[in-house]
Structures are given as C-alpha cells and as structure tokens.
Amino acid sequence: LNEINEFIKKIGKKNLKSFKYYNNPNKLEKNNLPYKPEIYDLYFLYKLITLNKRLSLLEFGSGWSTLALSIGLNENKQKYINKVKNLRFKKPFSLVTVDNEKKFLDITKKRIKKFYKNNQSVEIKYHFSNVEMCTHDSRICHEYSNLPMVNPDFIYLDGPDQFKVKKDINGISTRHKDMMPMVCDILKFEYFYTPGTIIICDGRAANAKFLKDHLKRNWKYINDKKKTNIFSG
Secondary structure, eight states, rough: OOOHHHHHHHHHHHHHHSSOOOOOOHHHHHHTTOOOHHHHHHHHHHHHHHHHHOOEEEEEOOOOEEEEEEEHHHHHHHHGGGGGSSOOSSSSSSSEEEEEEEHHHHHHHHHHHHHHTOOSEEEEEEEEEOOEEEEEEEEEEEEEESSOOOOOEEEEEEEOOOOOOOOOOBBBBBTTTTTTOBBBBBHTTGGOOTOEEEEEEEOOOHHHHHHHHHSSSOEEEEOTTTTTEEEEE
C-alpha cells in the first residue's frame, strides 16, 4: 500500500481529481466518454515495466495506461540509459500507443503533455489506425489496418472498442453485443519478438484464449485473479 501511495504521488493527486468519474457504463458508451482510471491496474502496469526493465512498449488502446507506462519507462531510462547501447533497439525507451479513435488519442496526448509540462524524457508516438474485420487461420477476428514500425519487448492489449470495428466477414461483426473483441495483430509478427517479450491482455478473456491457441512459440501463460492475461516468451 505504501508503494501504491508513492505511485499515486508520481501521477499527482490533482491529475486524478481532475478526471471526470462516471459510474454508469451505459453512459460512458452512449456519450463516447473515456473510462475512469483504475489505480491498482495502473500501478500493476507500472511495476511490470520497472521490475522487468522494459525498453520498448506497444499499446493497443490509449488512455490512463499510457501515462502509467510512460512513468515506468522514464524510470528505466534514468537507470539504464548507459547500459543499452549494444542492444537491438533502434529507439530504446520509446512508447507507441495505437488507437482507432482520434478523440482518445488527443485526450491522451494532452494528458501526457500536461503531466510532463513539455519536459517529456521518453519518446511517445500516437498512432491512428482503423480496425476492420478479417480472418486468421480461417477464424473470424479483426485487425488494425496500419501498424507502427516497432518491435517491442512489452505489448499491452486494451483496445479497440469492439463496436468501432469496420466491415463484416460473412455477415459477422464484433459490433453486436453478443460478440467480443478479437484482435489478431499480435500474432502477425510473433517470430520477430525478442526472447522475453511480455504481452498483457487487460481482461478480454476470449481474445486472450484466441492468442493462446494461435501463438506458436513456447510462451508461458498466466491468468491471474484479476482476469489479467499474461504471456511471456
């Protein structure tokens, strides 16, 4: 709890208080509003980055998580900047966040700018891409139309909104409430990942099962009590 309190100080209580909290999920969806921050989830991400000394981050779905990831990455840069010169990263200590909604990319960008007050020490790129229905190994899923050029050692999957996916496959789309998110992009460049890469799925149990069944490398898989799905391999 003391460590979590210290993390809250890093983010800044004023920043958290300035966020408009909405307790009604239907209101969030209807008004296209961002979700409130879950401090324990943010702290969990932050600790994963620092404890595992991550250098290059890729995030699907921008938000408060982008800030938590950047804080952990910034601490890693301060500690290890002189120890990464010979590692295979063109731009170590960088974060790319991908979103299919420009509105949320803009909100995240403004939040990051306000937090660092133009003294941002790690590189953060905001990448927009539409998401469309597709197939992978004859299984219906969806994919981002355009991916950033990055080979991360940490991937955080918390997007897209299933109701913002375009097109259909044989009449099937995730835009229906009976369906669920089913991203396949992580599978496409699996063999490029360096050993020890970590993949985190925030909930999205069906999508995590889909990835687990189709990943080819010998990944260690953990499903914790908070319904977070973790892959390491």
